[in-house]
Amino acid sequence: SSLSPALNPPPPPPPSLSTPSSEAELRRYLGYTALVLFCGAATYFSFPFSENAKHKKAQLFRYAPLPEDLHTVSNWSGTHEVQTRNFHQPETLEELEKLMKDADEKKARIRPVGSGLSPNGIGLSRAGMVNLGLMDKVLQVDKEKKTVRVQAGIRVQQLVDGIKEYGLTLQNFASIREQQIGGIIQVGAHGTGARLPPIDEQVISMKLVTPAKGTIEISKDKEPDLFYLARCGLGGLGVVAEVTLQCVERQELVEHTYVTDMKDLKKNHKKLLSENKHVKYLYIPYTDAVVVVTCNPISKWRGPPKFTPKYTKDEAIQHVRDLYKECLQKYRNGKITASLVDELSFTELRDKLIDLDPLNKNHIVRINRAEAEFWRKSEGYRVGWSDEILGFDCGGQQWVSETCFPAGSLSKPSMKDLEYIEDLKQLIEKRRIPAPAPIEQRWTARSRSHMSPASSSTEDEIFSWVGIIMYLPTMDGRQRKDITDEFFHYRRLTQTELWDKYSAYEHWAKIEVPRDKEEQAALQARLRERFPVDAYNTARKELDPNRIFANNKLEKLFPLSQAA
Numbered sequence: 397s398s399l400s401p402a403l404n405p406p407p408p409p410p411p412s413l414s415t416p417s418s419e420a421e422l423r424r425y426l427g428y429t430a431l432v433l434f435c436g437a438a439t440y441f442s443f444p445f446s447e448n449a450k451h452k453k454a455q456l457f458r459y460a461p462l463p464e465d466l467h468t469v470s471n472w473s474g475t476h477e478v479q480t481r482n483f484h485q486p487e488t489l490e491e492l493e494k495l496m497k498d499a500d501e502k503k504a505r506i507r508p509v510g511s512g513l514s515p516n517g518i519g520l521s522r523a524g525m526v527n528l529g530l531m532d533k534v535l536q537v538d539k540e541k542k543t544v545r546v547q548a549g550i551r552v553q554q555l556v557d558g559i560k561e562y563g564l565t566l567q568n569f570a571s572i573r574e575q576q577i578g579g580i581i582q583v584g585a586h587g588t589g590a591r592l593p594p595i596d597e598q599v600i601s602m603k604l605v606t607p608a609k610g611t612i613e614i615s616k617d618k619e620p621d622l623f624y625l626a627r628c629g630l631g632g633l634g635v636v637a638e639v640t641l642q643c644v645e646r647q648e649l650v651e652h653t654y655v656t657d658m659k660d661l662k663k664n665h666k667k668l669l670s671e672n673k674h675v676k677y678l679y680i681p682y683t684d685a686v687v688v689v690t691c692n693p694i695s696k697w698r699g700p701p702k703f704t705p706k707y708t709k710d711e712a713i714q715h716v717r718d719l720y721k722e723c724l725q726k727y728r729n730g731k732i733t734a735s736l737v738d739e740l741s742f743t744e745l746r747d748k749l750i751d752l753d754p755l756n757k758n759h760i761v762r763i764n765r766a767e768a769e770f771w772r773k774s775e776g777y778r779v780g781w782s783d784e785i786l787g788f789d790c791g792g793q794q795w796v797s798e799t800c801f802p803a804g805s806l807s808k809p810s811m812k813d814l815e816y817i818e819d820l821k822q823l824i825e826k827r828r829i830p831a832p833a834p835i836e837q838r839w840t841a842r843s844r845s846h847m848s849p850a851s852s853s854t855e856d857e858i859f860s861w862v863g864i865i866m867y868l869p870t871m872d873g874r875q876r877k878d879i880t881d882e883f884f885h886y887r888r889l890t891q892t893e894l895w896d897k898y899s900a901y902e903h904w905a906k907i908e909v910p911r912d913k914e915e916q917a918a919l920q921a922r923l924r925e926r927f928p929v930d931a932y933n934t935a936r937k938e939l940d941p942n943r944i945f946a947n948n949k950l951e952k953l954f955p956l957s958q959a960a
Contacts (some may be wrong), residue, residue, distance in 0.1 A: 476517025482524030510579025514905035548578030588838035604634035678834035712773035800849035
């Protein structure tokens with residue numbers, strides 16, 4: 397072991413016949429002292445903590461065993477974590493109603509939390525949480541009207557699998573399928589396609605369990621004002637127990653992936669938005685490459701496209717493997733076998749490459765260039781059902797910020813969406829940000845939900861959504877903290893330079909609350925310019941007078957003292 401010399405220092409040499417000089421003695425003992433100090437430091441900084449150690453990811457040296465009744469709940473990226481003794485999972489509506497009544501009487505907080513996939517941990521609360529993971533049934537399918545009624549704890553993939561036999565599916569999907577339906581609508585999640593609204597717009601009616609009014613059913617016909625407020629209600633107006641969704645016929649799609657550049661993209665942008673059911677762009681910082689991904693129903697006349705890829709999957713990824721092996725030699729003396737490298741997917745390779753030197757801009761540029769080449773060699777077509785095709789491998793744990801802003805209409809795009817990207821890429825290069833790929837750009841139609849970032853009263857308005865990212869490929873606390881600091885520097889620059897210019901607002905599942913009181917006040921004022929905060933807070937007071945659904949994030953975004 398590398399510590400063995402320190403743990404077992406070599407014995408002193410046998411005494412010499414001649415008496416050693418005092419200077420040599422001093423040097424020798426100074427050497428031993430340095431060795432022991434090094435041993436102590438190495439042991440301290442590599443001490444293995446037990447799995448149930450109570451410490452934040454970025455603070456390795458805080459240690460305390462967890463009591464048995466304390467639940468640790470963290471979001472998927474490991475960026476937000478709480479411990480709570482109150483984590484409830486009712487199995488029936490009656491159990492949920494009783495839990496709600498008891499909590500309200502005791503004024504005990506039980507924040508609704510879904511699958512914990514929100515990057516900002518919007519559903520987490522140390523005081524207590526309620527999760528509907530055990531209320532996950534498909535309750536009713538109307539094949540003729542193409543609607544489905546489900547318990548809100550059902551996950552997207554479960555729902556899709558459950559209605560497959562009826563020839564139905566959801567209109568659109570976010571990047572992943574693990575979200576609970578209640579959670580995905582409450583934060584205003586979205587897929588992509590300029591004619592397709594965010595997922596909350598698919599909700600026809602919902603059953604809301606509230607402390608003050610009990611269980612209420614709301615729709616565009618029953619309490620429409622509350623319905624349009626609560627569809628994207630951030631878990632602050634009640635626990636969504638059941639949801640009725642408008643579905644569409646299940647159909648096979650053709651996905652086309654190709655690489656272009658900004659000049660060519662500008663020429664074709666309007667056509668790409670209007671002619672494709674689903675379209676997204678993936679930009680790669682420090683390159684001119686733009687990956688365009690379109691998805692459309694298979695033509696009944698032409699059928700799926702006949703296409704032979706130029707490269708096999710192995711050929712497309714081989715240069716990335718080679719880069720990883722080269723970098724391993726530089727950073728880690730090549731301590732991994734070639735066969736293990738060959739088993740890694742592209743996103744796994746990217747994570748491992750970034751892990752070697754995550755904040756070195758030149759290293760990230762090399763990885764980005766390799767990614768652009770990977771996409772060029774992966775151009776082609778893929779055919780599959782919409783729930784299989786519309787997903788996206790987002791990579792490993794990460795920090796992400798996503799903004800939504802108006803982009804004109806489908807018939808007359810403002811081109812602000814591409815201007816935003818040009819400004820963002822210039823900002824990255826000017827400030828030498830170690831920004832990995834991709835910067836993901838998607839579009840939706842408007843939503844009528846008042847709290848949606850894509851909310852609009854203009855029927856044909858379209859919105860662009862742009863996500864920036866930094867990966868957290870390591871579990872080393874200090875390195876995660878350094879990446880976190882760099883990400884928030886990156887995010888702050890985009891906020892300062894771009895958000896007001898483009899009327900951009902962050903996705904509710906990705907908004908982070910600043911610690912500084914003045915910055916908090918500025919954020920609160922800015923949210924008031926875009927959203928009906930008074931109406932939202934008034935509804936919170938009426939439905940949840942004891943604030944049992946609140947958590948730190950909700951209280952700081954919408955302080956109830958501001959309610960009209």
